[in-house]
Amino acid sequence: MLIKEIITEARATLYHATYKPFLESIMKNGLGGSGAQTQWEDSKPGYVYLAKDPEVARSHAEANEEVPDEYIDDIVVLSIDTSQLDQNNLEDDPNVMDDDSTLAYKGVIPTSAFVINEDLRAWFGKGKKGGAGGGGWDRYNTKGERIGKCGDSKPGEGKPKCLSKSAAAKLRNSDNDKDGKKDGKKAIANAVKRKKANDPNRNRNGKAKHVNNSPKK
Numbered sequence: 358m359l360i361k362e363i364i365t366e367a368r369a370t371l372y373h374a375t376y377k378p379f380l381e382s383i384m385k386n387g388l389g390g391s392g393a394q395t396q397w398e399d400s401k402p403g404y405v406y407l408a409k410d411p412e413v414a415r416s417h418a419e420a421n422e423e424v425p426d427e428y429i430d431d432i433v434v435l436s437i438d439t440s441q442l443d444q445n446n447l448e449d450d451p452n453v454m455d456d457d458s459t460l461a462y463k464g465v466i467p468t469s470a471f472v473i474n475e476d477l478r479a480w481f482g483k484g485k486k487g488g489a490g491g492g493g494w495d496r497y498n499t500k501g502e503r504i505g506k507c508g509d510s511k512p513g514e515g516k517p518k519c520l521s522k523s524a525a526a527k528l529r530n531s532d533n534d535k536d537g538k539k540d541g542k543k544a545i546a547n548a549v550k551r552k553k554a555n556d557p558n559r560n561r562n563g564k565a566k567h568v569n570n571s572p573k574k
Contacts, residue, residue, distance in 0.1 A: 369439050370472065371407035371460065374418035377431035377494070381519065388435065388466040405462045406450060407437060413458050431521075441470035494519045499549050501542030518549040 373388060389405035408414035411434045418432045439447075442462060450459040496505045497518050503525075505511075520528070528544040 371409060371437045371439055372411040372414040372434050373405060373407050373437060373466075374411075374414040374432055374434045376418070376424060376428040377433055377521070378428060380433060383435075384468055386465070387468055388437075388471075389462065389464065401451075401461070403463060405464075405466055406452075406459055407462055408459045410458065411436070417459075436472035437466060438470050438472055442466065494521050495525065497525070497545050497549050499546055499553070501544070501546035501549070518552040520545070520548075 375383060375388075389403070406417070408417070414434050415432055418434075419429055443464065446463040448461045448463065449457070450461045494506070495503045497520060498504050525545060528548060529539060529541050531540045531544050532538065533540055533544065
């Protein structure tokens, strides 16, 4: 089947599943490229794998063994407007035999090709779901204070630490020092400091770097 026929059948939309911790890097740098996360041993660097069906895209993300287990609960399916892509860079997925449900795109998919859906609206604070202050993941400083929304950091602020409402609550209610008291803002502050210490370069390209919110026991 020709690539153009596949695009027509897909109604000009293809899908790619990723994880919420990667969204900030994706929205800054685009999807794919040499520094992107590869999901499979046979995945080619510099290619983005796209599905005709969002559930197929999600199933690939669920089967990814290259990310921490907790990321599986934070899968986001991106809708890609194929009219914004270079059609010459779309190829059959070489990793799939006898199945035309996925394609491979060579190069970086710009954010202008993303169709903003409920997942992204929520993450950027424009939806009904997510953290405090209007929905979405929130940004925290080294004092454990909420200072804004993810994707809205200020120049000179340094590497941001973003948390969902549930992740922030889990940290506040933790008792890592075993003193019988909730850690409160201190736990969030420590998570921010770990993030900044282990991933200090605000302008670093490539995939997001996972830093545990809590110290290893």
